[in-house]
Amino acid sequence: MEEYLILMRLDILTKEAQPSPEQMQVYMKMYQDWVGGIAAQNKFVGGKGLSTEGKVIKSNQVITDGPYAEIKESLAGFITIKANDFDEAVSLAKNCPILGGAGNSVEVRKIVSVHSNNQ
Amino acid sequence: MKEDELIPHLFRTEYRKIVSVLAKRFGFEQLETAEDITSETFLTATQTWGLQGIPKNPTAWLYYVAKNKAKNFLQHTAVFINKVSPEINNTDLRHDELEIDLSPQNINDSQLQMMIAICHPSISSEAQIALSLRILCGFGVEEIADAFLTNKEIINKRLFRAKEKLREEKIKIGLDFVDIDKCLDTVLRTIYLLFNEGYYSISQDKTMRKDLCLEAIRLCMMLVENEVTNKPQVNALLALMCFHISRFDARVSENGELVLYEEQDINLWNPDFISKGGYFLTRSASGNQLSKYHLEAGIAYWNTQKADSKEKWESILQLYNQLLQLEYSPIAALNRTFALAKANGKKTALAEAEKLKLNDNHFYYVLLAELYTDIDNNRAAENLQKALLLAKTVPDRQAIQKRLDNLAK
Numbered sequence: 170m171e172e173y174l175i176l177m178r179l180d181i182l183t184k185e186a187q188p189s190p191e192q193m194q195v196y197m198k199m200y201q202d203w204v205g206g207i208a209a210q211n212k213f214v215g216g217k218g219l220s221t222e223g224k225v226i227k228s229n230q231v232i233t234d235g236p237y238a239e240i241k242e243s244l245a246g247f248i249t250i251k252a253n254d255f256d257e258a259v260s261l262a263k264n265c266p267i268l269g270g271a272g273n274s275v276e277v278r279k280i281v282s283v284h285s286n287n288q
Numbered sequence: 289m290k291e292d293e294l295i296p297h298l299f300r301t302e303y304r305k306i307v308s309v310l311a312k313r314f315g316f317e318q319l320e321t322a323e324d325i326t327s328e329t330f331l332t333a334t335q336t337w338g339l340q341g342i343p344k345n346p347t348a349w350l351y352y353v354a355k356n357k358a359k360n361f362l363q364h365t366a367v368f369i370n371k372v373s374p375e376i377n378n379t380d381l382r383h384d385e386l387e388i389d390l391s392p393q394n395i396n397d398s399q400l401q402m403m404i405a406i407c408h409p410s411i412s413s414e415a416q417i418a419l420s421l422r423i424l425c426g427f428g429v430e431e432i433a434d435a436f437l438t439n440k441e442i443i444n445k446r447l448f449r450a451k452e453k454l455r456e457e458k459i460k461i462g463l464d465f466v467d468i469d470k471c472l473d474t475v476l477r478t479i480y481l482l483f484n485e486g487y488y489s490i491s492q493d494k495t496m497r498k499d500l501c502l503e504a505i506r507l508c509m510m511l512v513e514n515e516v517t518n519k520p521q522v523n524a525l526l527a528l529m530c531f532h533i534s535r536f537d538a539r540v541s542e543n544g545e546l547v548l549y550e551e552q553d554i555n556l557w558n559p560d561f562i563s564k565g566g567y568f569l570t571r572s573a574s575g576n577q578l579s580k581y582h583l584e585a586g587i588a589y590w591n592t593q594k595a596d597s598k599e600k601w602e603s604i605l606q607l608y609n610q611l612l613q614l615e616y617s618p619i620a621a622l623n624r625t626f627a628l629a630k631a632n633g634k635k636t637a638l639a640e641a642e643k644l645k646l647n648d649n650h651f652y653y654v655l656l657a658e659l660y661t662d663i664d665n666n667r668a669a670e671n672l673q674k675a676l677l678l679a680k681t682v683p684d685r686q687a688i689q690k691r692l693d694n695l696a697k
Contacts, residue, residue, distance in 0.1 A: 202605070202609065202632070204613060205613070209612055209621040209624050209644060
């Protein structure tokens with residue numbers, strides 16, 4: 170089994186597109202149920218959520234407020250999972266609930282090299 | 289208390305206190321000596337009380353005799369060192385150095401340090417439990433062998449090797465030497481293992497098994513009562529054990545069969561323990577670390593609420609979602625799927641259950657059967673048959689057979 174990253178992109182900037190507290194509760198449950206399902210298969214490794222604020226630095230050293238929003242979608246967070254192959258990783262990612270929202274997307278990448286400070 | 293019950297009872301409560309104080313005093317390399325002196329004290333008690341009757345204050349008597357035996361030992365050691373190395377000056381022990389401190393404060397501190405020393409990572413976890421049972425709970429070697437379903441020789445070997453390790457590693461006793469949180473990790477795991485031995489063990493002796501649970505609770509209580517170790521996760525573990533043990537009497541029927549949760553008699557649930565659990569659960573809600581004990585305690589709390597509410601199952605589902613992310617276990621995965629069925633419906637749960645593929649686990653097939661019931665009873669029965677083939681213990685087989693019988697009705 171190898172590790173894959175599932176990256177989630179949503180519009181986290183446009184004010185009107187943000188969910189209400191009630192909607193947020195519904196989405197949170199869907200998200201936790203999805204991750205829980207992966208964890209129940211013993212395929213969950215870890216996950217991180219990202220702040221809505223950020224900075225982008227370009228090659229001319231100009232710093233602008235991020236997240237990288239040349240497109241409407243910004244990286245909201247990612248989880249690391251274990252899977253037997255790419256197809257399996259994709260089938261796990263397909264059930265990510267953010268895909269219920271038009272314009273949202275999920276990217277799957279395989280982890281091929283790791284720098285670690287663990288002994 | 290009847291005469292012949294007094295000494296075994298005192299052994300259970302005082303052995304560990306005296307051994308811990310002596311071990312702290314002599315140093316861990318002398319653990320065997322500490323145990324020997326304590327055992328001799330009880331032997332003397334048995335002989336003397338049989339002839340002269342029980343003293344007015346039996347505990348004080350034990351402490352007095354133990355102190356004297358310990359002082360003799362210390363004096364002999366000093367004499368020995370003196371004879372062997374005459375160039376060492378001043379090995380005459382000062383008067384206060386001979387004193388053995390059996391005050392309540394020192395008794396508690398010593399036991400705590402003993403617990404931490406026993407749970408040293410260089411000792412295997414089975415040896416940790418055996419040593420805890422022997423020294424901290426005053427269990428006899430035969431009783432420990434029974435609890436592990438093994439024999440005296442194996443337990444003796446385990447204890448011997450563990451004590452050797454402690455000598456080798458030159459374990460320093462003292463709370464300031466240790467990283468408390470790391471230590472607590474091991475200590476809590478050992479206590480939980482001890483509890484599970486009593487809760488799930490297949491040894492037939494019911495009283496013995498409840499004793500194990502109660503000992504685990506008592507050890508955890510000691511940690512909670514001490515400032516240094518009174519951490520949120522310790523309170524969470526204590527809450528968890530209180531909730532579980534509240535159902536102990538309802539879990540096994542008169543003839544030793546496991547009683548399924550749905551069929552348990554609520555009147556046999558102990559409300560005292562349930563409220564204690566609630567108390568410690570509240571105390572655990574501090575700090576910013578969510579341990580797996582917190583999550584399990586939350587689930588255990590909901591299991592003490594028999595009513596089938598939406599809130600109950602949604603809460604349990606979310607708690608299992610988090611627990612699995614923290615630490616996977618097949619049982620948690622199965623229980624999570626059961627809660628999923630209650631919260632999101634059987635169809636969803638069945639789809640997830642198929643993905644679990646826990647094909648050598650009989651509980652997996654019991655879960656599938658549960659989910660197929662009233663949807664496809666034939667498949668339900670098939671799964672129960674598979675479970676029956678895989679089940680290893682008599683109580684488990686009986687429980688599965690019962691479900692099969694219920695299906696047929």
